Amino acid sequence: MNLNGQAWKYGDDIDTDVIIPARYLNTSDPSELAKHCLEDLDGEFVDKMKKGDVIVAGKNFGCGSSREHAPLAIKAAGVSCVIAESFARIFYRNSINIGLPILESVEAVAAIEEGDQIEIDVNSGKIKNLTKDEVYQAEPFPEFMQEIIESGGLIKYVAKKVNK
Amino acid sequence: MGMTMVEKILAAHTGKEKVKPGELINAKLDIVLGNDVTTPVAIHEFDKIGVDGVFDKERVVIVPDHFAPNKDINSAEQCKFIRDFAHEKEVVNYFEIGDMGIEHCLLPEQGLVVPGDVIIGADSHTCTYGALGSFATGVGSTDMAAGMATGEAWFKVPETIKFVYTGELNEWVGGKDLILYTIGDIGVDGALYKAMEFSGEVIEDLSMDHRFTMSNMAIEAGGKCGLIEPDQTTIDYIEDRAQREYTLYESDEDAEYEEVIEYDVSEIEPQVAFPHLPENTKGISEVEDIKIDQAVIGSCTNGRIEDLRLAAKILEGKRKADNVRLIIFPGTQEIYKQAMKEGLIEIFIDAGAAVSTPTCGPCLGGHMGILAKGERAIATTNRNFVGRMGHPESEVYLSNPAVAAASAIKGEIVSPEEVM
Ligand code: SF4
Numbered sequence: 226m227n228l229n230g231q232a233w234k235y236g237d238d239i240d241t242d243v244i245i246p247a248r249y250l251n252t253s254d255p256s257e258l259a260k261h262c263l264e265d266l267d268g269e270f271v272d273k274m275k276k277g278d279v280i281v282a283g284k285n286f287g288c289g290s291s292r293e294h295a296p297l298a299i300k301a302a303g304v305s306c307v308i309a310e311s312f313a314r315i316f317y318r319n320s321i322n323i324g325l326p327i328l329e330s331v332e333a334v335a336a337i338e339e340g341d342q343i344e345i346d347v348n349s350g351k352i353k354n355l356t357k358d359e360v361y362q363a364e365p366f367p368e369f370m371q372e373i374i375e376s377g378g379l380i381k382y383v384a385k386k387v388n389k
Numbered sequence: 390m391g392m393t394m395v396e397k398i399l400a401a402h403t404g405k406e407k408v409k410p411g412e413l414i415n416a417k418l419d420i421v422l423g424n425d426v427t428t429p430v431a432i433h434e435f436d437k438i439g440v441d442g443v444f445d446k447e448r449v450v451i452v453p454d455h456f457a458p459n460k461d462i463n464s465a466e467q468c469k470f471i472r473d474f475a476h477e478k479e480v481v482n483y484f485e486i487g488d489m490g491i492e493h494c495l496l497p498e499q500g501l502v503v504p505g506d507v508i509i510g511a512d513s514h515t516c517t518y519g520a521l522g523s524f525a526t527g528v529g530s531t532d533m534a535a536g537m538a539t540g541e542a543w544f545k546v547p548e549t550i551k552f553v554y555t556g557e558l559n560e561w562v563g564g565k566d567l568i569l570y571t572i573g574d575i576g577v578d579g580a581l582y583k584a585m586e587f588s589g590e591v592i593e594d595l596s597m598d599h600r601f602t603m604s605n606m607a608i609e610a611g612g613k614c615g616l617i618e619p620d621q622t623t624i625d626y627i628e629d630r631a632q633r634e635y636t637l638y639e640s641d642e643d644a645e646y647e648e649v650i651e652y653d654v655s656e657i658e659p660q661v662a663f664p665h666l667p668e669n670t671k672g673i674s675e676v677e678d679i680k681i682d683q684a685v686i687g688s689c690t691n692g693r694i695e696d697l698r699l700a701a702k703i704l705e706g707k708r709k710a711d712n713v714r715l716i717i718f719p720g721t722q723e724i725y726k727q728a729m730k731e732g733l734i735e736i737f738i739d740a741g742a743a744v745s746t747p748t749c750g751p752c753l754g755g756h757m758g759i760l761a762k763g764e765r766a767i768a769t770t771n772r773n774f775v776g777r778m779g780h781p782e783s784e785v786y787l788s789n790p791a792v793a794a795a796s797a798i799k800g801e802i803v804s805p806e807e808v809m
Contacts, residue, residue, distance in 0.1 A: 238577055238578070238666060240772075240774045240775075242753075242754075242772070242774040242775065242776055242777050243774065243775050243776065246754070246776050246781075247753040247754045247755055247777075248754060248755075250426045250455070250456075250755075251456055251460070251461060251463035251464045251467060252463050252467075253429045253430045253433070253467075265775050265776045265781040266775070284578055285577060285578035285581065285611060288577060288578065288611065289513065289772060289774060290512075290513045290753070290772075291427065291510075291511055291512050291513040291515075291527040291528060291529050292426060292427065292529075293427065293430055293511075293529035293530040293531060294426075294430070296529075297430075311578065311581060313578070313581070313611060314581065314582050314611065314613055315513055315527050315528060315529060315608075318528060318529060318532065319528075319529035319530075319531065319532075322529060322531035322532060322535075323529075323531055367413060369413045369543070378531070379531050379532065379535050380434045380437050380438055380531060380534060380535065381437075383438055383535045383538060383539060384437065384438045384439055386539075387438060387439065387440055387538065387539065388439055
C-alpha cells in the first residue's frame with residue numbers, strides 16, 4: 226500500500242479530546258466526525274488539508290479516552306497515515322482495528338517539516354520525504370497485527386475465523 | 390523466574406503455564422463492557438461479524454452513563470440504539486437510568502467484576518478494576534464488538550513497573566494524591582504500554598475506594614492496567630458482592646519487573662494537576678491565586694462514598710463562595726442512597742451545591758456543568774485536557790475531594806486546612 230500526501234506537524238501528547246471533542250460524540254457517523262477532526266488543536270485543519278495528507282506528531286499521540294471516534298474522524302477526514310514518535314496504546318489498537326495506517330518513527334518525526342511531501346510504503350514501513358529527498362525506516366508491525374491489517378481490520382479478521 | 394500478577398492472570402486465561410512480556414496472546418474474557426458513546430459503534434461492527442448473539446448474555450455489560458439521562462436528541466437516539474440491542478440480544482447486565490451509575494463505580498459495586506478476571510471495556514478507565522487484582526484494560530469499540538462476539542481478545546503481554554509506597558500519609562492526602570504525584574513524576578506516557586503495580590505498606594492500608602481511585606488513573610500515565618494485590622481489604626469488599634467465583638493472584642517474590650520505583654509518601658502533600666495535562670502537578674502549598682468558577686466533585690475517579698464523606702467533612706456548616714458553582718455527582722444510585730442515609734446530601738445542599746443523579750456529565754464536557762470561555766474549574770475527575778469540560782479556552786485543575794470542597798468555599802484553590 227503506497228500513500229502520498231503533504232505533512233501537517235503537531236507536538237507531543239495530542240489527546241483524543243482535541244482530536245474529536247466530546248461535544249461531537251453524540252453521533253458516530255464518520256462523515257460528521259470528520260468535520261470536527263482536530264478542531265480544538267487546529268481549527269483550520271479540516272479546511273486546509275487535502276485527501277491523502279499525513280499527520281506527523283511527537284510522542285504519545287492519541288492519549289486519553291478510548292473513543293474510536295478519534296481514529297475514525299482522522300480516517301474519514303481523508304488523512305492517509307499518522308506518523309508519530311509513539312502512540313497511546315488504545316489509539317494504537319483502535320487504528321489497527323479500523324485500518325488507519327499508523328507508523329512509529331522518531332527519526333521521521335525529527336526530520337519531516339510541515340508542508341513536506343511524503344510517500345509511505347505501509348507494509349515495509351519505508352517513509353520517503355520527497356521534498357528533502359530522504360528516506361526513514363519505521364518499525365514494521367508484528368506479524369499478527371499485519372494479519373489483522375491485511376484482512377482489512379479486526380472485524381473482517383474475526384468474521385473469517387468465526388465463519389470457518 | 391517467577392511471574393507478575395498480570396502475567397499469571399493472562400496465562401490462566403490463555404490456557405498456558407507461563408506467558409512472557411512481549412508475547413502476543415489471545416485471552417478469554419470474563420467481562421466485556423461498553424457505554425452509550427462506544428457501544429453504538431461496537432454494535433455496527435458486531436453486526437458485520439455474522440454471529441447471532443453475544444458470547445455470553447451475562448458477561449456483556451452495557452451502561453448508558455456518558456450522555457444519560459439523554460442530554461439531547463442525538464444522545465437519546467444513541468441510548469435507544471444500545472437499549473434495543475441489549476433487549477434483542479438479552480444482555481442481562483444493561484443498566485437503565487435509575488439503576489445506573491458511572492460504569493467504573495457500578496461494576497465493582499454490583500460484583501460484576503472480581504479478582505483474577507480479564508476484562509475489556511470500551512472506555513479507557515476500565516483499568517479501575519485493577520484495584521481488585523484483575524487484569525482490566527480499556528479498548529475501542531471494534532475490540533468490544535469482537536469481544537462480544539467471541540469472548541476473546543488479543544493482547545501483548547505487558548512489562549510491569551512496580552511502584553512501592555512507604556512512609557506515613559499526611560493529612561488530606563489519599564489515593565488521588567498518590568496517583569497524581571506518580572503521574573507528575575513519570576509523566577503522561579511514563580507507563581506507556583506497561584502494567585503498573587501499586588504496592589507497599591501505604592497501599593496495604595488504603596481502603597478500596599482509595600485503591601479504585603489509583604487504578605482508575607493508570608491510563609493517565611499511559612498504562613495498560615494498574616493492579617493492586619488482593620488482600621483482606623479486597624476480600625471484605627468483594628465477598629458479599631461477587632456474582633462469580635474469584636481467584637486471588639499475587640506476584641511472585643522473584644517476578645521480573647521492568648522497573649521498581651519507590652516513593653516516601655511523607656513528602657507528598659495534596660496534589661493539584663494544572664491545565665492541560667494530568668502530569669502538571671504541584672503540591673497544594675505551591676498553588677496561589679487560582680480563582681475558580683466551578684467545583685466538581687464526583688466521577689469514576691472520586692465519586693464513591695468515602696469521597697463524598699470527605700467533601701462533606703469540609704462543607705459541613707459552610708457555604709460555597711457566591712461566585713462559585715458547586716456540582717456534586719455521586720457515582721451510583723447505591724452511593725447516592727448511602728450518602729442520603731448519612732446526611733451528606735443535606736450538607737451538600739445546605740452548602741449550596743447542585744447534587745446530580747449519577748452520570749459522567751461534566752467530567753467529559755458532556756452536560757450538567759459545561760464551562761464557558763475563560764472559565765476555570767477545580768474537579769476531582771481524571772483529565773484536564775484542552776476543552777475537556779467545555780470551551781477550548783476553559784481550564785480544569787484536578788485534585789482530591791477535600792481540596793475541591795475547600796476551594797469551592799474559598800472561591801480559589803486552597804488547602805483544606807484553610808477552611809477547617
Ligand atoms: S466519569 Fe469521566 S472519566 Fe469516568 S467514565 Fe465517565 S467520562 Fe469517563
